[in-house]
Amino acid sequence: MEQVLANGLYLGAQYALIALGLTLIFSLMNVLNFAHGQMYVFGGFVTYTVVAQLGLPFIVGLILSGIVLGVMGALIEKYLFRPVIARSTREESTMLLAAGIAFFLDAVILLLFGEKQRGIPKIIDGVLNWDYRIIMPYDRILIGVLAIAAICIFIMYMQYSKTGRAMRALAQDRVAAELMGVDVKYYSMIGFALGAMLAGIVGGLLVSITGINLGMGGPASIKAFMMIMIGGAGIISGAIAGGFILGMMESVGLLVFAAYGDITYLMIFVSLIIFLAIRPHGLMGKPWG
């Protein structure tokens, strides 16, 4: 049982971090970023290139992943989403744009980094074995801790920095924020960049454990969507809760339903649908969106 909880926590930490970026973008601009998973993959490949090809330390790769994706996010917001949002009659139209960007990133990743699964050497060797009750490799623990640390830094940033406060105001009420003198355009861009940066950092973190390949993007986006639905779209705490809940569900479900393997995910999906039918705005969502 301890093992199941530990697995769930580790999974939850990485999921929550993926969902955070997505929910941030959604809360600020009401854009469901279909390309989030591709951004995560891109981040992974940046770290891979820096660490495995150039031989630089892992932390350099991680930082570079964040920076590259942050810049990419800012550019995408400024030159693609902003003009489209300004001119489209139904805001859902951004979904096509987001999907186009997802395809585009898929193509770029294939051309730049190839079709193969990539990975970097283990950061630390060794496995924690607590009396066979919890078996957890040290690198997994490290990544889990780093992920949780990143989540904490992000929350602090949103809570206490000027930028964070401005973005929260923006997320709550765009019009009111504008009236209060918040530079909506600037903070939308920063928010998108920050969301993309988070995706890049997760990619960089996970490349050391699970590796990366160009196929992981789409499914990662869908999983992240599920998490933010569980917690409530556009709610930071909701995304974190959603991530940990999904992590636990997988960890527990895979053990409980092991004998009926094929239906574990079916169960998770069906219960998600039932849950949302009962709580149409997720755990802590607002009735919007």
Place this chain on the structure above:
Amino acid sequence: MNKRLFLKTAIAGILSVGLFSGVALAANETLKIGFVGVTSGPAAAWGISNQRSMETRAAWINETGGYKIGDKTYDIEIVAFDDQKDPKRAIAGMEKMAQEGIHYVVGPNVDDGAAAVRPVAEQNGIMYFPYAFPKSLYEAPASNAVLGMVANYQSGPAIYKYMKDEKGVKKVAFVAANESDPLSQRTGGVAAAKALGLEVVSDSVTYQVDTTDFTPVLLPVVRSKPDLLVLSGVSPANAPQLIRSARELGYTGLISTETAQDALVLKEGAGDLANGFISVGGASTPEIATDMMREFVERYTKMFGEYNDESNTKVYALEYILETLKADPAGITDAAAFKKIMDTFEAPNPYMKGDAVLKYVGMSSFGQKRQVAVPLVVNVYKDGAFETLFVAEVD
């Protein structure tokens, strides 16, 4: 108004030119061979290694003066279509091949695509070489599909028998992704293991292909304490992660699969933990590779920057097509002639040392000769490269 009319006409014109003039002018003595498979998206690795094998070989042939069939010499052109792993697209790809007058196609890479293109292939007289295992594709009344590799229900028994006899394996566990191909392969594997008298301790655990952490998936499997863990139909992307998670959970037994893997991917993804991992390969291991195989790997690496060990098993289909056409040049325009010669065709295997031959097999599995006889090379991974464990043959 006039401007609009002009614009409309222009657009219509461009469209119709684009739509209806795509027929390439066939230059003399070019033999087109098709490829329909997945070269983008999540499963891109499967199709790309396939397509690149074909392109490498074609470039090689063309560079050395072409391929002589009958009294003519042909340049080989590979026409590739990306089906995005979508059976509906695969049909479109096969139609495109028919349109180009192609009679020999390699692919598709997955079960659903291979089944979907069957009507088109049969209506248009196209022989195709899928990398999919369902027997219904190769058994009568189906007649145009030729299995391009060794099926898992053929390699599985051989591997398990070896494990049982040589390594004392008694208990086997199976894990598979919850998709058609791996699940079908798992069913086949379980049956084979049971037939050999092995105890199957876990055969129901599945995972989503997008899993990023396999520890929860493997936990119940490892607890069932198998001697051999079979990763049914595992994709090269998932294999290292599964191996790593199993080992980290303290699993010390053997791990094997019946699909082809890439050594570098294993090295990057699992490092030393992958040592001892058993998979199926082609003929590029040093013990059995001929000079021609070595040259193929060299040319491939030069052309695409990096070799993919999966290509070892995928080098054969094109060779088979060309050699069979050589045996009866009538096949170039007529699949019926090709089918006829298949029963008796035999040629030396240029890629493997020894006296192995290229011929069509499959009588015992399909009741007709609808499979290429490639050597069943079972490899074991060791420190970044594969070593040959044993070689077997399929009838």
Place this chain on the structure above:
Amino acid sequence: MTAILEVDKLTRRFGGLVAVNNISFDVKQGEILSVIGPNGAGKSTLFKLISSFLSTSAGEVRFKGEKVSDLSPHVVARKGIVRTFQETTIFRSMTTRENIIIAHHLRSKASMAGYFWGSAQARRDEATFAKSADEIIQFLDMQGIADELASNLPQGNLRALGIAIGLATDPEILLLDEPFAGMNHDETMQMVDLVRSVQRERGVTVMLVEHDMPAVMKISDRIVVINFGEKIAEGTPAEIRSNDKVIEAYLGSEDDAIGI
């Protein structure tokens, strides 16, 4: 005058919070009744309960003696109780005329399949609606904006359109949610006249929720005052003006809210 609508011990709780607590009053045939109260007093919740957009925790609403609470909104509308909204809610990407025509839905006799195949009944319906819509446009003096897209209309017209939509449903009781909010004095007075004429000329009973005291005093036949979810007073404008409890309740809030 007889009571057309009876609100009987109506209660609604949200978790621990009691938004509407045991409120009872009658609405009489043909009158204009206003519900007033400070912000958060539970006025909107009350409206939502009457129109079945919310379910009750206790108590009930009767329309001509028949229970109409805890149904579906469209069923209540069908019975003749029609609500317009606090926000200037209209169908934004339709023209004024289209807005009004669609609002005739209650009167339509054709079936869904009838619409699809364009049955004789469906065509008769459309003709009737178009004619009636013209009448309403005339009545509300909206000819100038009849073919304007609703999203392009100024605030005042939108409010009038809201009432036009309400009228098109041919209601017995029209529930107006803050019809004067955000209007200046002149606009408010125009609106007051409009509501008055709806009541007089069309015989519609009007119940409204409002903040704007002067307007309420001018327009209402009777007033119900609620505070913290409870009814604290009921009576004619004159009675309310001199009610101690009401003054006390309003002293707690901003001065200008009273407006007297």
Place this chain on the structure above:
Amino acid sequence: MNIKKPLLVIVLLLVVLVLVPWLIHVSGRWDFYYTLTSVALLSIASAGVWLTFYIGRINIGQGAYTLIGGYASAILVTKLGMNFWLTLPLAGLICALISIVIGLPILRLRGVYFAMVTLVLTEVARLTALALPITNGAKGIVNIPMPTELSFFGITIIPDFGTLENPKLAFYIASVIMMVLCYAALYRIVNSRLGHLCRSLQQNEELSASIGVNTAYLRVLAYSISSFMGGIAGASFVSISQSVYPSSFQVVDSVNFMLNCFLGGLGFVLGPMLGTLVLYFGWDLLFTLGKYQLLIYSSMLILLMVWLPNGLLSLKLFNRGAKKK
């Protein structure tokens, strides 16, 4: 106006039944028959998605219904030996029934929540198909016979496709006729009171309810029509490929159906048809670009979106005759 509508259908029929085959005949591009058949069938499924957009719901779950429709037809044909042409409407009806059961609870969701639930629905359909015995699990259903003859009192209405010299053409004709019928129905829905009611739902559900519209009923009605269209499209595909697998329709397909609607334009009945044509054909035409195919394709998609955020049909060129709104 009333005379124009049947005329439009006739013109459309003439184009797809006479002009296109003639062009194909002249150019010799026989492979376009299948491509256009695909476009026709996919645009039927997309039309369904478009209808759910019309009531203000983002539907990324049409793949589930195409898959269900495909399996329904395949099972009826192979297990009960029914005539394919009878299973076609049945597949649609089965999908419509299932969509009513599923739609009742989930149609209360709005915006991204509904979108996500439908997205998950596609995956649920795939996993269910993998798990159930009647769908033959991972092995799928293969060797499904070609559509057989449909006759009525001895008069052949549709010939046996298996005996035809060119089944490709037959499938094409059947598909485009279905497409024209579906779009005529859609046009009729949108331009009748039904459509106005749907629009009222899209713009403001509360107001719609308060003017007496039974919103829950209308939502389910629109959703079941949408699923019906998905079902017949799926069933037709299965009869062309003569096989169905759990992966025959996947999340990607669901997303594509939605993108077709966006690209063509959410405000135009013919939007999904045009969107499907451009997206599907675009990919096929770029086939010669080899490994740059996806790169060019996605770049063009992005540029189109930035240029025309409201869909292709919002281009002034097409809007000459449209009502000024």
